[in-house]
Amino acid sequence: MTPVLYFVIPCYNEEQVLPRTSGLFLAKLNSLIEAEKISPDSRVMFVNDGSSDSTWSIISSLTEEDEHYSGISLSHNRGHQNALIAGLMEARLRADITISMDCDGQDDINCADQMVDEYLKGCDIVYGVRNDRKTDSAFKRTSAGCYYSLLRGMGVDIIPNHADYRLMSSRVLDALAGYGEVNLFLRGIIPQMGFKSSIVYYSRAERIAGKTHYPLGKMISLAIDGITSFSVRPLRIITVLGAFVAFLSFIGIIYALISAATGNIVEGWTSMTCIICFVSGIQMISLGVIGEYIGKIYLETKHRPRYIIDERKNLKDVTED
Numbered sequence: 001m002t003p004v005l006y007f008v009i010p011c012y013n014e015e016q017v018l019p020r021t022s023g024l025f026l027a028k029l030n031s032l033i034e035a036e037k038i039s040p041d042s043r044v045m046f047v048n049d050g051s052s053d054s055t056w057s058i059i060s061s062l063t064e065e066d067e068h069y070s071g072i073s074l075s076h077n078r079g080h081q082n083a084l085i086a087g088l089m090e091a092r093l094r095a096d097i098t099i100s101m102d103c104d105g106q107d108d109i110n111c112a113d114q115m116v117d118e119y120l121k122g123c124d125i126v127y128g129v130r131n132d133r134k135t136d137s138a139f140k141r142t143s144a145g146c147y148y149s150l151l152r153g154m155g156v157d158i159i160p161n162h163a164d165y166r167l168m169s170s171r172v173l174d175a176l177a178g179y180g181e182v183n184l185f186l187r188g189i190i191p192q193m194g195f196k197s198s199i200v201y202y203s204r205a206e207r208i209a210g211k212t213h214y215p216l217g218k219m220i221s222l223a224i225d226g227i228t229s230f231s232v233r234p235l236r237i238i239t240v241l242g243a244f245v246a247f248l249s250f251i252g253i254i255y256a257l258i259s260a261a262t263g264n265i266v267e268g269w270t271s272m273t274c275i276i277c278f279v280s281g282i283q284m285i286s287l288g289v290i291g292e293y294i295g296k297i298y299l300e301t302k303h304r305p306r307y308i309i310d311e312r313k314n315l316k317d318v319t320e321d
């Protein structure tokens, strides 16, 4: 039997993009169905992440035009990672495989064939990895490079140059359903699960229209989530730093005592000020890092749902057994 494939595509305020890319997804789905690689029950599933523009009405009319389109709409904007998990968890109950991707045409849809081939050969996860970063600004290229090194330094296992373009089998999705965390960083979780995986390389295009929803602030916040959701090394670094500063202070005390003994007690104002500023700076940073983890604990302990589904289109009711 051929597997049921669901493309899972989060969309947030994408009215300029969807009319242009939706046909590409459907054409790819149909070509895979014709090649008898996937079942005719396969779908292009859009996740409307609480858009404030006409994205959901575009998705709704697509689902009326063709039965291969389906959609879910979240009651509020919950961010890319939550929209993605909402779509994946809906697809889990209906599909054998999912391929998640951006709706803006940046992830090369033609890789889907290769991804399905890898699945048919026995892989449970297939990562879409960029083979270059030519379409990125110099700033994004450099910051991405530094970020990957930093993550590796913190002991987080991620696939460089891979975002959220990936195939996952229902086995992986079942395992993923057990990860209840609200601080979601899927590209950290998935490699950690350890299923048989492979990589498909693609070159990432420019956005077809509209602009990115990841400005610098959101990128930094995702980056911090990536580190703090997977590693406690920053807390250890604080301890080591504390020990180092304590050692320096000890030398300072000896110096101060010798100065006092030799009657040289007025001098040293500059060095004292520098030390106070330096140490208080380190303390503030340390408090910030600890606060970041406490904030995460606070959010996790509330066990709030990560998303609420408001509407579904072209999706048969299923019950979890």
Ligand code: UDP
Pocket (backbone or CB within 6 Å): 009, 010, 011, 012, 013, 014, 049, 077, 078, 079, 080, 083, 101, 102, 103, 104, 106, 211, 212, 213, 214
């Ligand atoms: N997205 C979403 N919710 C958000 C922000 C983005 O569902 O709050 C979707 C967006 O519509 C797109 C994908 O997530 O399909 C990636 O966003 P974007 O293309 O803006 O990011 P970039 O590719 O520039 O990193």
Ligand code: MG
Pocket (backbone or CB within 6 Å): 102, 104, 106, 207
């Ligand atoms: Mg994009």
